[in-house]
Amino acid sequence: MTTSTGPVLFSATSPAGQLxxxxxxxxxxxxxxxxxxxxxxxxxxRSRIESAxxxxxxxxxxxxxxxxxxxxxxxSDVVERVQHSDPMxxxxxxxxxxxxxxxxxxxxxxxxxMLGVIDRLRPRLMVVDILxxxxxxxxxxxxxxxxxxxxxxxxxxxxxxLRYPSPVTGLPRRMNFSQHAxxxxxxxxxxxxxxxxxxxxxxxxxxxxxxxxxxxxxxxYSDAAAMVLAPSVFGLEYEFALPPRAHLxxxxxxxxxxxxxxxxxxxxxxxxxHTSVVYLGFGTIxxxxxxQIAALLAAVRRLAPHHAFLWKLPESQQGLLPAAPLPDNxxxxxxxxxxxxxxxxxxxxxxxTHGGANGFHESVFHGKPMLVMPAWLDCHAVAxxxxxxxxxxxxxxxxxxxxDEAAAKIxxxxxxxxxxxxxxxxxxxxxxAGGVGRAADLVLELAAGxxxxxxTPPDAASxxxxxxxxx
Numbered sequence: 001m002t003t004s005t006g007p008v009l010f011s012a013t014s015p016a017g018q019l020x021x022x023x024x025x026x027x028x029x030x031x032x033x034x035x036x037x038x039x040x041x042x043x044x045x046r047s048r049i050e051s052a053x054x055x056x057x058x059x060x061x062x063x064x065x066x067x068x069x070x071x072x073x074x075x076s077d078v079v080e081r082v083q084h085s086d087p088m089x090x091x092x093x094x095x096x097x098x099x100x101x102x103x104x105x106x107x108x109x110x111x112x113x114m115l116g117v118i119d120r121l122r123p124r125l126m127v128v129d130i131l132x133x134x135x136x137x138x139x140x141x142x143x144x145x146x147x148x149x150x151x152x153x154x155x156x157x158x159x160x161x162l163r164y165p166s167p168v169t170g171l172p173r174r175m176n177f178s179q180h181a182x183x184x185x186x187x188x189x190x191x192x193x194x195x196x197x198x199x200x201x202x203x204x205x206x207x208x209x210x211x212x213x214x215x216x217x218x219x220x221y222s223d224a225a226a227m228v229l230a231p232s233v234f235g236l237e238y239e240f241a242l243p244p245r246a247h248l249x250x251x252x253x254x255x256x257x258x259x260x261x262x263x264x265x266x267x268x269x270x271x272x273x274h275t276s277v278v279y280l281g282f283g284t285i286x287x288x289x290x291x292q293i294a295a296l297l298a299a300v301r302r303l304a305p306h307h308a309f310l311w312k313l314p315e316s317q318q319g320l321l322p323a324a325p326l327p328d329n330x331x332x333x334x335x336x337x338x339x340x341x342x343x344x345x346x347x348x349x350x351x352x353t354h355g356g357a358n359g360f361h362e363s364v365f366h367g368k369p370m371l372v373m374p375a376w377l378d379c380h381a382v383a384x385x386x387x388x389x390x391x392x393x394x395x396x397x398x399x400x401x402x403x404d405e406a407a408a409k410i411x412x413x414x415x416x417x418x419x420x421x422x423x424x425x426x427x428x429x430x431x432x433a434g435g436v437g438r439a440a441d442l443v444l445e446l447a448a449g450x451x452x453x454x455x456t457p458p459d460a461a462s463x464x465x466x467x468x469x470x471x
Contacts, residue, residue, distance in 0.1 A: 006124030009037040009117070011063065011068050012149075013404070014045035016284055017358055018129045021151040021252035025127060026441040027052040028254070038121055040114065040135065043068035054418045060119055063135070064110040073186045079201060083286065085168045087380040088182060090190045096377075100216070101197060104205040107134050111211060114138035124375035125226075125447040130157060133216040136224070140212050148442055152250060152357040152378050153385070154230035157222045158402065164240055165192075168378025173238040177325035215374050222246075229439050231361045236389050250433030251361040253340060267310075270331060271345045274308035278410060279342055279368075281312040286375040288313075289399070290320045293410040295354070298326065299405025300408060304329040307390055307414065310348075312336050333468055343368055349420075352403030353408075355386075364391055367427040369419035371409050373398045390422030 008029065012022040017040060024047075028038055028383040033055040040063045043048060051059045052190075064070070086094030100107075111134040118126075118138055126146040128135045150157045157168045165171035166186055171179050197203055197215055206214035213220045221413060222228055228246040242248070271277060272345040280296065288296075300309045308329045312319075315334045326332065336342055339359070345353060351363040354375040360382045365372050370392035372383035383394035393409045395401045413419045 003037060006447070007038055007121045008125050008127065008443065009040060009177035010058075010127045011036045011040040011114070011132050012045075012129035013063070013132050014042040017151055017356060018131050019045055019048065020125060020358060021149050022129050023049060023052055024126050024252045024254055025439050025443060026058050026231075027054070027071050028436045029443070030054050030413075032440065034058075034444070038117075038123070040117055042070045049184070051453065061121075062113070064106070064113045065114075066109055067106050070110070071105060071211050081306070083376050086374065087168070087187055087374075087377075090186070090193045092376050093190060094166055094193050095195065097197070098357070101200050106204040107137075107202075107216075108205055108209050108211075108346065110134035111137050111206075111209060112448075115141065118142050118144060118244060130218060131222075132143075133213070135374045136221050137206075137211045139211060140224055141210065143468045146224075147227045147229060147444065147446065148221055148227065148250070150230040153381055154232055154242075154246075155240060155381075156378060157218060157228060157230060158240070158243070158246070159219055160240055164238070165381070168303050168377040170384045172372065172384055195471065207284050210447040224368055226344065227442060228248060229359065229442065233426070233433050235429065236361075236364065236385055236391075236426055238385070246308045247438070248293070248433055249367045249439045249442075250430035250435045252358070252439070253362065253365055253435055267331075267333065267336070267342075271310070271342070271347050271426065274348050276307045276414070277310055278307055278346045278352060278414070279312075280302075280352040281336075282375070283356050283359065287353045288317055288320065293317070293320045293373075293399055294322070294396070295401045295403045295406055295441040297322070297330075298331050299326045299406035302407040307349075312339070329424065340366070350410060352410070355382040357382055360386065361430065364426045367411045367420070367424040369423045371395065371406070371413060372408055373401060389426060391416060391426060392419060393421075 010022050010026045012019045026037055030052060031054045035056055037056060038059045039049045040061045042063050046060045049058055052058050114135050116140045123144060126135065126139045126144050128139065128146050128148055128151050130148055136146060136148065149352055151165050155164065161181060162184065165175060165183055166174060169183065169186055171183055175183060203214045209372055226245065229245065231249055231251050233248055233250060273468050304327055311330060311332045311334050313334065318332065318334065342348060343362055348368060351368050351370040353359045353370055353372055353374045354361065357378065370386055372381040372386050372392060374380045375396040386392040387394055393413060395405065
């Protein structure tokens with residue numbers, strides 16, 4: 001199927017963690033020459049969106065011209081509080097919630113703009129990232145069916161059984177009595193911390209605007225969605241009962257794999273010349289401390305000369321590197337043309353990561369085991385799943401990691417065959433799930449569904465939701 005019966009409108013905020021999964025589906029439809037594709041995001045993502053066009057254009061539309069970058073989550077105060085919070089504390093989660101509660105104008109402004117976009121384009125279907133509340137709000141108001149994409153762990157999007165570990169705690173699937181009690185107590189405390197949001201100026205402003213889900217409760221969105229697309233497969237993710245409209249598609253990776261580009265300043269040749277490479281990448285938001293950088297450098301030195309290291313380290317953090325010469329077996333880059341192309345290279349043998357769900361699935365998709373140094377929230381859950389599925393190890397205390405621990409665990413991953421074997425096993429399972437090819441098929445089937453395409457039930461959409469109670 002290569003056509004749709006009307007415009008398909010994609011929408012995501014501009015950070016790579018949210019944008020990339022939605023953009024991968026849009027790019028797949030463009031590759032199939034599907035017409036009338038539109039993508040609403042903040043202005044700083046325009047070039048990335050328009051460059052996804054191949055056989056048909058992916059037309060950019062501004063999510064909110066008044067706010068070209070939306071809510072910036074990279075401020076040091078928020079990042080520091082989230083990154084150094086204990087996974088069983090509510091502090092990190094509430095730091096992010098309070099950041100959003102401080103900016104009701106942005107959500108209302110974006111919501112109004114999206115209503116105008118919908119009225120102008122009259123989309124047949126929308127495909128929206130789970131964290132892009134304003135676009136789902138607008139879809140619910142106008143009765144437009146929408147597909148919700150989940151770039152994180154699938155368990156983040158749905159109501160879960162009481163005995164299922166909260167996806168922001170890092171607890172295991174098989175909990176003992178004390179862990180189960182801690183899980184229940186965490187949910188209670190977080191629900192209590194969120195309760196005052198009902199009376200906040202943010203919620204009042206959203207409610208007065210006519211937004212049907214003023215608290216941005218993710219369960220209300222997943223209930224209202226015509227379809228939910230999430231990465232992973234059960235076995236990597238802990239199993240739970242999925243609703244019929246939900247689909248695990250493996251990984252949001254392009255159907256045509258990226259290549260290490262010719263403008264990479266010799267990176268492709270460097271990878272070719274080193275037969276055992278460990279890739280270090282910690283996303284775009286995590287800020288390593290000077291002590292963490294020193295510990296990782298110590299591990300790099302200890303594994304020379306048999307193993308080389310490629311480290312993606314933003315320029316803003318390179319000032320934390322020591323003034324002394326760096327190890328000969330280390331290459332530092334502030335930016336990479338494609339992380340997936342690096343992970344796909346046959347000489348890359350392991351990945352050291354902060355535990356972002358996108359990087360986790362990219363690494364497993366390419367059969368590469370990993371060491372997870374979890375940064376915050378769901379990163380701790382990703383670390384637990386990496387260990388339980390056999391694809392990697394985790395740093396015990398990320399803030400206090402030592403060179404000895406990092407070197408020992410990287411050595412185990414490189415020398416014990418079970419890690420590579422499990423990663424290759426789960427890589428095959430991810431590929432069998434269909435990826436963005438299957439996601440595109442499902443979107444097109446839904447878009448072509450005629451008048452019976454499910455829309456938000458008016459009675460459910462009009463209810464004021466209670467404060468979100470995370471699983």
